[in-house]
Amino acid sequence: MQVALDDYVWAAGIATELVNTAPEVWHGEDHLPDLASLVTFAELHGPDSLATLARQARPAGLRAVHGLRDTVRSLIDHPSRERLIAGAAALTSPIGGTTLVPGPANHTRWAVSLRPGATILDALSLICGIGVLGVVQTLGEKRFRSCGSPTCQGAFIDTTRPGRRRYCMPGLCGNRINVANHRARQAAARTR
Numbered sequence: 001m002q003v004a005l006d007d008y009v010w011a012a013g014i015a016t017e018l019v020n021t022a023p024e025v026w027h028g029e030d031h032l033p034d035l036a037s038l039v040t041f042a043e044l045h046g047p048d049s050l051a052t053l054a055r056q057a058r059p060a061g062l063r064a065v066h067g068l069r070d071t072v073r074s075l076i077d078h079p080s081r082e083r084l085i086a087g088a089a090a091l092t093s094p095i096g097g098t099t100l101v102p103g104p105a106n107h108t109r110w111a112v113s114l115r116p117g118a119t120i121l122d123a124l125s126l127i128c129g130i131g132v133l134g135v136v137q138t139l140g141e142k143r144f145r146s147c148g149s150p151t152c153q154g155a156f157i158d159t160t161r162p163g164r165r166r167y168c169m170p171g172l173c174g175n176r177i178n179v180a181n182h183r184a185r186q187a188a189a190r191t192r
């Protein structure tokens with residue numbers, strides 16, 4: 001599997017999705033509870049090669065991915081530039097080599113490959129590392145934020161061009177606010 005170094009938006013998106021499978025975001029319910037859910041996650045967000053690695057994973061591999069999830073969350077929660085760079089650089093240790101891969105219009109782009117024998121943890125770790133480094137380099141450390149919904153414990157990396165993303169799961173958390181505001185108005189109306 002290869003990760004193009006300029007495709008940090010995709011990589012940071014996977015980092016955000018991974019972080020927001022955590023039980024703290026879902027009132028205690030882990031959204032990556034077993035190996036089957038890990039395969040589904042990889043199929044949903046990655047290339048086929050990522051799903052293949054997920055299918056080879058064992059329970060210890062899943063626990064390691066949970067550890068990675070905590071690590072990435074901790075980077076987003078404490079986004080000092082030095083910490084982000086050091087933490088993300090450590091996540092890129094599964095790099096087996098650097099290469100050029102085909103890009104649009106006959107151009108090539110820099111990419112890193114997984115080392116031989118790499119696991120799903122190695123793949124996700126490399127993706128998250130490249131995602132964080134790319135965002136720090138291109139957009140800056142202010143793009144690492146917690147969810148703007150007061151009822152949500154999620155976090156995200158904002159890779160939008162204007163940088164005004166507010167929610168970890170925009171469709172869901174924005175609606176949570178709307179529902180909360182609606183309920184508050186209803187409650188206020190009843191007490192009048």
Ligand SMILES: [Zn+2]
Nearest residue numbers: 147152154173
């Ligand atoms: Zn949220």
